[in-house]
Amino acid sequence: MAEPTIQNRPPRPVPLAALLTLLLGLAVAIGLFLILRDLEYKAQDTDFRQQASIRALRLEHGLAEAVNAVEIANQLFVVNETVSREQFRLFTQPLLKNYPYIQAFNFHRIVTDSERSAFEAEMRKQFAGFMLTELAGGKPVPARIKKRYIVVDFLEPMRGNEAAFGLDVSFHAHLVATMQHAAETGLPAASDLLRLAQGEADARIGFQVVVPVYRKGAALDDAGARRAAWIGDTAVIFSAKKLIEKAFGSDGLLEEGSPDVSVYAAAAAVESQLAFRKGLPPASGPQGGALLRWLSPRQISPVTHDFLVAGKPWHMMLSPAAPTAIVGQYGSFYVLIGGVLFSFLAAAYIHALVTREQRVQRLVQERTREAHLANRLLREDIAARERLEKDLQLRKRAIEASPNAIIITSAEAPDYPIEYVNPAFLHMTGYTEMEILGRSMRLLMGNDSKQPGIAEFKSATIEQRLGHAVMRSYRKDGTMFWNDLYTSPVRDADGRVTHFVAAQYDITEMKRYEAELEIRANQDTVTGLANRNLLRDRLSQALAFAARYMHPVWVVHLDLDRFKFINDTLGLSAGDQLLKQVAERLQACVRATDTVARLAADEFVLVLPERSDESSAIHTVQRIMDAAAKPYTIEGHEFFMTVSAGMAVYPTDGEDAETLMKHADVAMYRAKETGRNNYQFYTPAMNERALERLRLEGDLRLALEHRQFELHYQPQVDLCTGKIHGMEALIRWQHPAYGMVAPARFIGLAEETGLIVPLGAWVVRTACMQAKSWQDAGLGELRVAVNLSARQFTQKDLVKSIANVLRECGLAPHCLELELTESMLMDDVERAIGILRDLAGLGVQISVDDFGTGYSSLAYLKRLPIDVLKIDQSFVRDISIDPDDAAIVATIVSLAHSLRLQVIAEGVETAEQLEFLRDHGCDAMQGYYFSKPVPADQFEAMLRQGKCLAGSANIAG
Numbered sequence: 001m002a003e004p005t006i007q008n009r010p011p012r013p014v015p016l017a018a019l020l021t022l023l024l025g026l027a028v029a030i031g032l033f034l035i036l037r038d039l040e041y042k043a044q045d046t047d048f049r050q051q052a053s054i055r056a057l058r059l060e061h062g063l064a065e066a067v068n069a070v071e072i073a074n075q076l077f078v079v080n081e082t083v084s085r086e087q088f089r090l091f092t093q094p095l096l097k098n099y100p101y102i103q104a105f106n107f108h109r110i111v112t113d114s115e116r117s118a119f120e121a122e123m124r125k126q127f128a129g130f131m132l133t134e135l136a137g138g139k140p141v142p143a144r145i146k147k148r149y150i151v152v153d154f155l156e157p158m159r160g161n162e163a164a165f166g167l168d169v170s171f172h173a174h175l176v177a178t179m180q181h182a183a184e185t186g187l188p189a190a191s192d193l194l195r196l197a198q199g200e201a202d203a204r205i206g207f208q209v210v211v212p213v214y215r216k217g218a219a220l221d222d223a224g225a226r227r228a229a230w231i232g233d234t235a236v237i238f239s240a241k242k243l244i245e246k247a248f249g250s251d252g253l254l255e256e257g258s259p260d261v262s263v264y265a266a267a268a269a270v271e272s273q274l275a276f277r278k279g280l281p282p283a284s285g286p287q288g289g290a291l292l293r294w295l296s297p298r299q300i301s302p303v304t305h306d307f308l309v310a311g312k313p314w315h316m317m318l319s320p321a322a323p324t325a326i327v328g329q330y331g332s333f334y335v336l337i338g339g340v341l342f343s344f345l346a347a348a349y350i351h352a353l354v355t356r357e358q359r360v361q362r363l364v365q366e367r368t369r370e371a372h373l374a375n376r377l378l379r380e381d382i383a384a385r386e387r388l389e390k391d392l393q394l395r396k397r398a399i400e401a402s403p404n405a406i407i408i409t410s411a412e413a414p415d416y417p418i419e420y421v422n423p424a425f426l427h428m429t430g431y432t433e434m435e436i437l438g439r440s441m442r443l444l445m446g447n448d449s450k451q452p453g454i455a456e457f458k459s460a461t462i463e464q465r466l467g468h469a470v471m472r473s474y475r476k477d478g479t480m481f482w483n484d485l486y487t488s489p490v491r492d493a494d495g496r497v498t499h500f501v502a503a504q505y506d507i508t509e510m511k512r513y514e515a516e517l518e519i520r521a522n523q524d525t526v527t528g529l530a531n532r533n534l535l536r537d538r539l540s541q542a543l544a545f546a547a548r549y550m551h552p553v554w555v556v557h558l559d560l561d562r563f564k565f566i567n568d569t570l571g572l573s574a575g576d577q578l579l580k581q582v583a584e585r586l587q588a589c590v591r592a593t594d595t596v597a598r599l600a601a602d603e604f605v606l607v608l609p610e611r612s613d614e615s616s617a618i619h620t621v622q623r624i625m626d627a628a629a630k631p632y633t634i635e636g637h638e639f640f641m642t643v644s645a646g647m648a649v650y651p652t653d654g655e656d657a658e659t660l661m662k663h664a665d666v667a668m669y670r671a672k673e674t675g676r677n678n679y680q681f682y683t684p685a686m687n688e689r690a691l692e693r694l695r696l697e698g699d700l701r702l703a704l705e706h707r708q709f710e711l712h713y714q715p716q717v718d719l720c721t722g723k724i725h726g727m728e729a730l731i732r733w734q735h736p737a738y739g740m741v742a743p744a745r746f747i748g749l750a751e752e753t754g755l756i757v758p759l760g761a762w763v764v765r766t767a768c769m770q771a772k773s774w775q776d777a778g779l780g781e782l783r784v785a786v787n788l789s790a791r792q793f794t795q796k797d798l799v800k801s802i803a804n805v806l807r808e809c810g811l812a813p814h815c816l817e818l819e820l821t822e823s824m825l826m827d828d829v830e831r832a833i834g835i836l837r838d839l840a841g842l843g844v845q846i847s848v849d850d851f852g853t854g855y856s857s858l859a860y861l862k863r864l865p866i867d868v869l870k871i872d873q874s875f876v877r878d879i880s881i882d883p884d885d886a887a888i889v890a891t892i893v894s895l896a897h898s899l900r901l902q903v904i905a906e907g908v909e910t911a912e913q914l915e916f917l918r919d920h921g922c923d924a925m926q927g928y929y930f931s932k933p934v935p936a937d938q939f940e941a942m943l944r945q946g947k948c949l950a951g952s953a954n955i956a957g
């Protein structure tokens with residue numbers, strides 16, 4: 001099952017422990033918060049109440065002191081019968097100074113209407129124009145007539161209060177009521193708050209305290225008596241603000257942060273009677289949602305204080321200054337915040353612990369599961385191994401018990417050492433394990449290393465594929481057995497071939513049986529030659545091969561002349577013996593690749609696939625006829641026998657086996673008809689040529705004796721100097737009947753007949769003598785090139801005979817150049833190298849004729865001690881029209897030069913060919929363009945003329 005990855009793992013629920021920790025932490029934090037806040041609140045509340053009572057006392061005291069000042073002033077009128085204005089001034093002066101919150105001292109005099117005039121008259125004595133006034137529209141006007149006037153008689157200080165002097169205040173109902181109340185009680189009475197006409201702008205709220213003044217000596221027992229004795233009153237006008245500020249003023253009771261204070265000149269908090277305020281009116285409590293209200297600092301409830309000022313109830317309210325409450329409860333908040341944070345941290349920690357624990361548990365579970373799985377796999381593995389072990393044991397026992405040989409080799413090239421062989425192998429080969437292990441399979445092949453099966457086996461191994469080969473193998477004691485070998489690569493898990501397994505079967509018995517069958521099927525039982533069956537096969541194979549490589553195949557039908565006579569005379573057994581001897585002779589005259597078959601009683605057929613021309617075929621047939629013609633000894637008697645042969649050639653005389661056999665048969669009958677003991681071609685023209693060849697061969701044998709040969713010389717010209725620097729000696733046969741015969745017609749014949757050896761020796765000697773004679777005649781140290789035939793080249797005493805000739809002629813060895821063809825060199829390179837080294841040791845020059853037509857191996861070319869390469873005329877011919885030939889010639893020139901060889905081009909017929917050769921750095925030329933091969937006298941004439949090649953350096957220069 002796939003593990004969920006980090007990305008797709010579902011979110012895990014918060015562990016309960018973490019949740020509980022969080023909740024508990026939060027509860028504790030909140031609890032602490034509440035307790036602390038309560039403590040803070042109580043401390044604050046107590047502190048606040050203390051402050052409030054201090055302020056209440058101070059205020060009461062201050063106001064009482066003020067009232068006291070009024071009573072002091074009143075004493076002036078109580079004590080004195082009459083009080084002069086001056087007295088009043090002098091008396092109030094110090095009081096005004098001591099009580100700066102006193103706005104004015106007044107004496108209100110009750111004047112009846114009847115007394116008005118006298119009063120006004122009396123007053124005018126001191127104050128001109130005095131009259132009682134009243135306020136109308138805020139301005140003093142003469143007072144209207146009333147029963148009674150309450151007149152501001154004395155007034156201190158006067159300055160600033162002039163408007164009030166003489167004013168009838170009886171229009172002021174409340175003031176009048178206050179005065180009357182004071183008069184009736186005989187006690188000071190305070191008014192409501194008034195708006196004062198004088199004073200600083202913020203101190204114009206004030207109140208009056210009046211104390212009644214009675215007539216001297218009047219009874220004042222009850223209210224009525226007092227009302228009757230009332231003649232006026234002394235009044236003091238206070239500035240409420242100044243008075244209260246003075247009361248609180250000391251000890252910093254109004255400082256920033258001190259409680260907020262509201263003082264009302266009434267029994268309750270009536271805003272119109274607000275005498276003083278510091279700070280804000282008491283708040284109704286925190287606003288906002290429940291949580292916000294709960295979290296908000298607990299409000300300290302305001303403190304009220306009621307007291308009397310001159311009999312009038314006053315009301316004071318104190319509430320803590322706003323920031324104080326918050327500041328005072330910070331501690332609990334810190335605890336709350338800290339507690340909450342701590343709770344979250346603790347919860348996170350518990351969460352981490354729990355999740356870690358869970359992870360560990362999970363990991364343990366996973367590991368446990370994996371361990372179980374691993375255990376299961378291990379058990380399965382062990383079981384599989386046991387099974388495998390059993391299988392292996394079984395296979396091993398099977399391999400060991402196998403009757404066929406099994407070999408396992410390593411895949412390590414090049415030896416592929418043997419790592420295992422089964423007992424059957426040891427039994428089959430006779431080797432012990434010790435002897436075979438670590439060795440190569442090659443050990444089994446002995447020296448028989450050229451079998452086709454080995455190549456197949458090798459390539460199967462290299463290509464790492466199945467291989468099958470039937471091979472001859474050799475036991476330890478050297479005896480051969482036929483080995484049917486199968487091999488197969490063994491691959492490891494990565495597909496790499498590490499071993500090969502081979503199974504070998506000893507099929508020697510089968511092979512022997514097969515061979516016997518084949519022999520029976522394909523061999524003539526009397527002679528052991530191929531029978532008709534095998535002949536057909538071989539001929540078909542030869543034709544298929546010939547068709548592919550454009551080779552001729554010769555089919556020769558032989559018939560023994562007069563065999564029937566011998567058979568009839570001497571009996572079948574003698575006949576058989578004769579046939580056997582004939583068969584042996586036939587076999588001896590042909591090559592291994594040829595087939596000799598017996599068709600019927602005295603009829604034989606030869607298949608000669610590797611004769612390139614008719615002359616070599618004739619040569620073979622002639623040899624057979626010669627061999628057959630030799631005497632036979634049977635049962636003590638000597639016999640002579642001749643054969644008649646008919647020849648047909650593929651593809652001229654037929655393209656299939658049947659036709660060729662039929663035509664060879666026809667030709668054979670023709671031979672019989674023409675007198676037996678001869679051969680006939682199926683094609684008449686070939687018979688003609690064969691006849692001519694016979695004649696030529698006969699003539700050739702005599703030609704040397706009759707001095708019919710002569711040498712022609714063709715100049716070889718240095719392309720740099722344009723001068724003749726040598727010549728090639730070319731043989732000519734001056735035939736008495738045919739005239740001049742070209743070498744192409746007789747050199748091959750001479751080669752086949754062996755006449756080439758004396759002929760070649762004659763050529764070398766004649767050419768050397770001629771070269772020496774021209775040297776002696778002062779015609780230059782010319783080098784003469786002579787063609788060597790294959791047979792000459794392989795002649796045992798070649799080097800010696802050449803050395804003799806040079807010595808006899810007195811020609812310097814370097815003036816003789818021996819021309820050899822590529823094929824002569826490549827036939828048996830090692831042998832050729834030996835001969836050439838010996839020749840080079842003499843000091844003669846060696847050139848390779850017809851270069852480019854054969855298959856010279858560069859590697860060998862480097863090892864051959866040669867001096868000159870002759871470019872074959874077939875390349876030179878088309879040099880200026882065929883780019884391939886041009887490229888070949890250019891390559892040969894550069895190749896020769898890189899091997900430090902000279903290059904001469906033969907068959908140069910045109911100026912273009914010459915120009916090309918010059919352009920490409922060819923050293924010398926030979927060809928009709930300069931001169932054809934000419935007799936010695938003509939060549940000498942040419943030398944004497946100093947004939948040169950036009951356009952060469954020396955000429956141009």
Ligand SMILES: Nc1nc2c(ncn2[C@@H]2O[C@@H]3COP(=O)(O)O[C@H]4[C@@H](O)[C@H](n5cnc6c(=O)[nH]c(N)nc65)O[C@@H]4COP(=O)(O)O[C@H]3[C@H]2O)c(=O)[nH]1
Pocket residue numbers: 714729730731742743744747760763787788789819849850873906907908909926927928929932933
């Ligand atoms: N079309 C043409 N042909 C040119 C030209 N220049 C030279 N030739 C011919 O090319 C042949 C060159 O000789 P080779 O390749 O050795 O070929 C020689 C050589 O292999 C062989 N031969 C000639 N003399 C001897 C000899 O004394 N001994 C041996 N073993 N072979 C010889 O017979 C071959 C033919 O000889 P030749 O008939 O004399 O033919 C000569 C020569 O006449 C040219 O410009 N155009």
